[in-house]
Amino acid sequence: MLTQEFDVIPAIDVLEGRVVRLAQGRREAVTIEGGDPVELARRFRDEGARRLHLVDLDGAFSGTPTLDLVERVARAGGLPLQVGGGYRTPEVIASALDAGADRVMVGTAAxxxxxxxxxxxxxxxxxxxxxxxxxxxxxxxxxxxxxEATPADFARDCARAGVARLLVTSTARDGSLAGPDVELLADVLTASLPVIAAGGISSLEDLLAVRGLGCESAIAGSALLAGRFTLVEARARLAQSDEHERPR
Structure with a gap:
């Protein structure tokens, strides 16, 4: 199944004020340094991003999000911004939306x-x-x-609760450039909710694979920072695939 509006969303993961990529989410395992988050937001905007994915790693570890980071990145990028990292109360979620986010990602509290x-x-x-x-x-x-919950069971709980969409990440593959966990994604998609795929995306073929499963978009972090592909190349490859698969 193809998702017509499939998007590639660049990730900006921030630890102690700097953009980083962590191996499997481990704080001590920085694999890539990406510089200033505001500058990176502007770079992705200029490269044609339609949305930004901001993860406040300090907030994730402490449970207290950095709301001024949300405001700065939202203002600099000028794009729809989804944010995550320590959002565990309705009040803090509302504060992030007030600071400029248009979506807030919630994990533990959910x-x-x-x-x-x-x-x-x-x-x-x-x-x-x-x-x-x-x-x-x-x-x-x-x-x-x-x-105790499995991802598929939790996804079904979310569907029953009226959740609009899911962000699904394989922690073992996050920051690894080892390819997406297609089995995990396929299992969660059985809940019939829109899914944003994350973790392990390393190539243009990986983007095609998760789109082919039925995901509505994919997060690209390490792949973009390491130069595996650009947003322009990703958009061109997805469009080319559409041309080949369109009935003649």
Missing amino acids: LSPCFLANATDRFGARLVVAIDSRDGKVAVDGWTRTA
């Missing part, structure tokens, strides 16, 4: 049924539930531990 139902009612499509998978379970608290 495992609470009461929180999920209330947040979905309040924020609607501006809420994205992040399903981070490690060893077949949902990873929480900055990926430092796992819950």
